Amino acid sequence: MLALRSAVRLGLSAFRAASLTVPAAPASLLASRVTMMRSFTNSAPALLAAAARKTGAAKKPAAKKKTTATKKKAAPKRKVAAKRKVAPKRKTATKRKTAAKKPATRRRRVVLTPEQRLTRQREARQKARRAEIRALPKPPKRSPSAYALFVKETPRIGTENVVDAMKRCSALWKELPLSEKTKYQEQSNALRDVAAAEYRKWAAKVGDETIQKINRVNRAKGVARRLVPLNPAAKIPGSVFIIFFKDQSDKGLLDTTNITGNNESVKKAKKAGELWRGLSAAQKAPYQRLFEERREAYLKTKSA
DNA sequence: AATGACAGCTGTTTCCGCTC
């Protein structure tokens, strides 16, 4: 190794001396110098390669010395640069990945049971669902009732607490003359119209699909309030049974005397179901035709 | 889910201090 190093050193010295002596040496001369160097650096392929590269660089004599100096240092520099550019990047990338994956690595150490995994998946779904619900637009507030307006206008006395204030409001409301109550009712009616207009404006902005989505969420939460779609007229017509039920109800043919239940509407529905099941196909046919006619009309309206 | 009917039930609205 030492012999090789000294040979390279000698070769470089000779090459440097020759370059300095003849700055504007032609390419052919440089080639002969390279041939000369071969005798010194026969065992140094890297230096030969550098010299061969120098042959090309000889076309720019002014930069020769500099280039020669670069030749020796440039290669290692390139290596350093390469290291800096590639290796550190890899390190950075690795660090980034490591940093990003650290929690994951930690998680991997914890062996989750299938139940835990399912719980986490469920929690993630719930989180996403909650975010989706939060993102839904909020409908405008409903208009206050007459009593609500009265409560709003009734000032609280001193340090009276909410409960006492509301009790007092209740008592005052009961004693309030009908003419006064009517005033609040009229105010409420006016605000209801304003609220209705605001709702229509909001509904037009968000669209019926969003309204239906909000209704689904509210239903799931057990919230009774259902938002009215902007275009309730474009409804799917009732089923064949519904048409039959309405027809029978209109004709007063739903006798509920033998039907059990507390709710008359429910009893009527039960009676209608009973009658419907007793109908033949021929008896059902007129209701079927009526349903198909309405359905076609609905589809035409929808596609228009 | 929507369609019809409708009695009965439930949620929402107002006020605001308090708790979680």
Next chain:
DNA sequence: GAGCGGAAACAGCTGTCATT
């Protein structure tokens, strides 16, 4: 920030049925 407590009024949901 949401919910509760209190009241009253009222809007709107529920329950039933069969079918698409």
